[in-house]
Amino acid sequence: MxxxxxxxxxxxxxxxxxxxxxxxxxxxxxxxxxxxxxxxxxxxxxxxxxxxxxxxxxxxxxxxxxxxxxxxxxxxxxxxxxxxxxxxxxxxxxxxxxxxxxxxxxxxxxxxxxxxxxxxxxxxxxxxxxxxxxxxxxxxxxxxxxxxxxxLPRQARLLELLARQVMTELELRRSRASREAESEQRTRSLQLIAQELTEETASREAAQDLLLQAQKMEALGQVVSGVAHDINNVLAAVQGAFAILGKRVGDEQLRFVIEQGHRAGDRAGAIVRQMLSFARHEPVRPRVLRLQDVLPPLETMLCHAIGRRHRCSLMVAEDCQPVLADPHQLDVALLNLAINARDAMPTPGVLAIRAANDRDGRVRISVTDSGIGMSEHVLERAREPFFTTKGSAGTGLGLAQVHSFAATAGGLVEMRSTLAQGTTVSILLPPSAVELTDVTRVAVPSELQGNATILLVDDDDQVRAITAELLRDQGYQVREARNGPAALAYAALNPIDLLLTDIAMPGMEGPDLARHLRHDREDLPVLFASALAEALDPAAGLMLVKPFTPEELSLHVLEALGRLPAGSAKRLSGGPLEPPRLVRHLRDDRLRLAYERWAAIRGTRRLPSLDDFDVDGLALDEMMFCTVEPGTPEAKVRVDRLGEALERRLGRPLDGLPLAIGDEDLFGSMSGAYRRCQATLAPEYDWARFRMGGESIRIDRLVLPFAADSIRVSHLVGVILFTEPSEGARHVDNDSP
Incomplete structure (x- = not known):
């Protein structure tokens, strides 16, 4: 068929x-x-x-x-x-x-x-x-x-079989493609995991390196702190002895020798403070500095630091404005820059240090070398802590200290460098709004001295002997004790008018001794002394830092006895004053009103409480309320409330958050303001001009300090004004600071 x-x-x-x-x-x-x-x-x-x-x-x-x-x-x-x-x-x-x-x-x-x-x-x-x-x-x-x-039927069946074969091939290719896709996905996933592991390993290694460096610095700090304590005690005895000899020796040649020894002791004290500053064991002590006076004496040291093969010069403009900064940290910053310049000049070169007023009203201190310069990449990383181009010979802390100093003083650092031509590092500081006082004119009122019995307690025999002799020269009766139990035994049988005690002593420390004596006599005046400023607690009372001058000793004793007003020792010995000309620099009604409210509630207290601050009628939209977080050495500042105008400038809310670097770029360093306000117990005012959106904008900032205990700054209130070029109706044409 x-x-x-x-x-x-x-x-x-x-x-x-x-x-x-x-x-x-x-x-x-x-x-x-x-x-x-x-x-x-x-x-x-x-x-x-x-x-x-x-x-x-x-x-x-x-x-x-x-x-x-x-x-x-x-x-x-x-x-x-x-x-x-x-x-x-x-x-x-x-x-x-x-x-x-x-x-x-x-x-x-x-x-x-x-x-x-x-x-x-x-x-x-x-x-x-x-x-x-x-x-x-x-x-x-x-x-x-x-x-x-x-x-034909067999042809139809064959066509069906071939069609099935086509689908079999298609299924195989789809399965193969799917497996390849899965394999590629797994490969990509493994690559991502490997990359993450690599990055995590690198991050951990970097963190471990930083931790190791931090541990090294902490260990160094402990060593430096202990050495500094001993050296400061020695210096206290040496400087006191020179002071006594200077008063008792009449021979001019001998007096010249004594003066040179005294100056050498001052230099040794400065070196100790530099060591403590590097180890972060020295608190910031800003003073009003006239650069025409403080920079020229550094020329010899800086030129010596770079070596005789290089030419060195230092010039300060006559009209250079005063700045508020720690003089010893300024010395260290300039020394770091000079050493960096030396290392950047492998062949004989030139180092030029200049200080003058900048066009924007700030003070510019520039250090310029003729060395090999830096590439853009190196220049970008130069400010990172521990970054160095010197290999094992460098620590990477030099420029970091310069940046830290500038930020603490309310300024900033600019760097310009060209390969094979050299580098210029400039420290830009705001002019001081605090009056410059001439400490050398301060005369201790001699009629207030003497007629009191002082119990002097110090475990260092030399320091105790020299301090006792300085006090006797000032007319006081002095009774000496080398430890707490001996002091308690004497005070139990004899009346005393003042306890002057070292803080760190074996057995019984100074604060414990003071508590025991005040148990029977609550009104006993106490003056604490220590070779380490970090050991002094502001809440404990009046404090004296070793080594000290006879004038500093006299002023602190008189204040402790109540013969000088509170704060006199700090003011008359060169500490920053409440700025009497600050109000003249507040060019806006909103700034002046906030300052006047602060001054009105301060009264006789060192610092007022924020609870007493009346904000009614103030420019709240342009104000920032901050809390200084306790127990943080770097003084973390948390924003409690940010005004709407400032929030719009920043582009996001900040309430309840700590200030980040980018925020402080816009509003200024509140951490630095805290340290300066704590050191001066006074408000801070500064201003600057910036270019935003192609226009020059002036920023005025007033920072008001508050304290819950009248001593430690616990809150800051900032009034921050952004002035556009067309504004100015509310401003008064006072001189700029």
């Missing part, structure tokens, strides 16, 4: 359930077939189809959204079918096989270009279906002659 195939029943097949267009197109995309080139495996399959079906044409084609393209073909010589009316697009709507014995006689396809233009008459296909029933395209055969009986 001859083989025949019945095809009429296949014309009426309806679309299978779930064969919606979008789902079919999504299935097609999963196989990564769109617009891919021909592949040999599919070429062989269509060749077999044409051969076994005895047709001149065979093709593996795919049906997309509005387009139809050929993945493999025989006898066509093209890579796409005309889409509308598409024979294959019609076929994929039906399940299984599809055949048209005579395309010319089928009204659906009789006008197809392949029929009218290329004489195609017979068409048969098997849909390429996924496991979930979506047809991607067809494996088809065609002839230019009609075939009324269609394909």
């Amino acid at each position: 001859s083989e025949t195939a019945t095809v009429s029943h296949r014309y009426e097949r309806t679309e299978a359930p779930g064969r919606d267009k979008q789902a079919r197109l999504s299935a097609l995309e999963r196989y990564f077939l769109v617009d891919t080139p021909r592949e040999p495996v599919f070429d062989r399959i269509v060749e077999l189809a044409a051969d076994f079906c005895d047709t001149p044409i065979a093709a593996f084609n795919l049906v997309g959204d509005g387009r139809e393209w050929i993945k493999a073909e025989v006898g066509l010589g093209r890579d796409h079918w005309p889409f509308a009316p598409s024979i294959c697009a019609h076929a994929v709507q039906a399940a299984g096989s599809f055949a048209v014995p005579d395309l010319n006689g089928d009204e659906r396809f009789s006008r197809h270009p392949l029929v009218t233009g290329h004489g195609l008459r017979f068409y048969a296909c098997v849909c390429l279906e996924t496991d979930d029933g979506y047809a991607l395209g067809t494996l088809c055969v065609a002839d230019r002659e009609p075939r009324p009986t269609g394909l």
Whole structure:
């Protein structure tokens, strides 16, 4: 019996359930077939189809959204079918096989270009279906002659087998592509994990290095602190002895020798303070400095530091304004810059130190060398702590100390450098709003001295002996004790008018001794002394730092006895004063009003309480209320409330948050303001000009200190005004500070 195939029943097949267009197109995309080139495996399959079906044409084609393209073909010589009316697009709507014995006689396809233009008459296909029933395209055969009986059964079965083979290949490639994608994803994930591990390892190593450096500095600080304590005790005895000799010796030649020894002792004291400053064991002690007086004496030391092979010069402008800064930290900063300049000049060069008023009203102290200069990358990193270009020979702390000094003094550091030409480092400081007092003119009122018995307690025999002799020269009766128990025994049997005691002593320390004596006599005056300023607690009472001059000793004793007003010793011995000319510099009504409210509640207290501060009518939108967090050596400042105008300037709220570096760039360093206000027990005012948005804007800042205990600054209130060029109606044309 001859083989025949019945095809009429296949014309009426309806679309299978779930064969919606979008789902079919999504299935097609999963196989990564769109617009891919021909592949040999599919070429062989269509060749077999044409051969076994005895047709001149065979093709593996795919049906997309509005387009139809050929993945493999025989006898066509093209890579796409005309889409509308598409024979294959019609076929994929039906399940299984599809055949048209005579395309010319089928009204659906009789006008197809392949029929009218290329004489195609017979068409048969098997849909390429996924496991979930979506047809991607067809494996088809065609002839230019009609075939009324269609394909033979064995040809139809073979075409179905070849279609399954196509789908098997497609499933394999999809599985392979999926595995490759998963492998790539895993590789990327592993690479990311490896990168994170590398970064974490580097971060931990950097943190460990910083910790090691910090531990080294802490250990160094402990050593320096102990050495400084002993040296300051020695200096107290030496300086006191020179002071006594200076008063009792009349021979001019001997007096000259004594004066030179006294100056050498002063230099030794400065060196100790520099050591403590490096080790962060020395509190900041700002003073009003006239640079015309304090810088020229440094020229010899700085020139000696860079060596004779380099030329060195120092010049200070006559009109240079005074600044408020710690003189010893200024010495250290300039010495650091000079040493850096020396190391940057491998051949004989020039070091120039200049101080003058800057155009924006600040004071500029610049150090310029003719050395090798720095690249932009090195210049950018130069301010980082522990960064050094000197290898093991450098610590990386020099410029960090310079930046720290400038920030503490309310200023900043600018650096300019050109390779092979040299470097200029400038310290820009605000002019002082505090009056400059001439300490050398202070005369201790001799009529107030004497007529009192002082119990002097110190475990250092030399310091105790010299201090006792200085006090006797001032007319006092002095009783000496080398420790707490001996002092208690004497005081139990004899009246005393003042206890002058060292703080750190073996067995019983000075504060414990004072508490025991005040148990029986609450009003006993006490003056504490210590070779380390860090050991002095402001809440404990009046304090004297070794080494001290006879004048400092006299003033502190008189204040402790109540013969001078509170604060006299600090003021008359050169400490910063309450700024009487500060009000003259407050060029805005809002600043003056805030200052007057602060001054009104201060009264006779060292510092007023924030609870008493009346804010009614003040410019609250332009004010910042801050709390100094206790127990933080670096004085962290937390913002309690930020005015709306300042919040708009910053672009975000700050309430309840600590001030970050970027915030302090805009509002100024409140941590630095805290340290200066604590040192001076007075408000701080400064101003500067900046360029914002192409315009010059003036920023005025008044910082008012408050204390819960009248001694330690616990709160700061800042009034910060941004003045645009067009503003000025509320300003008064006072002289700038």
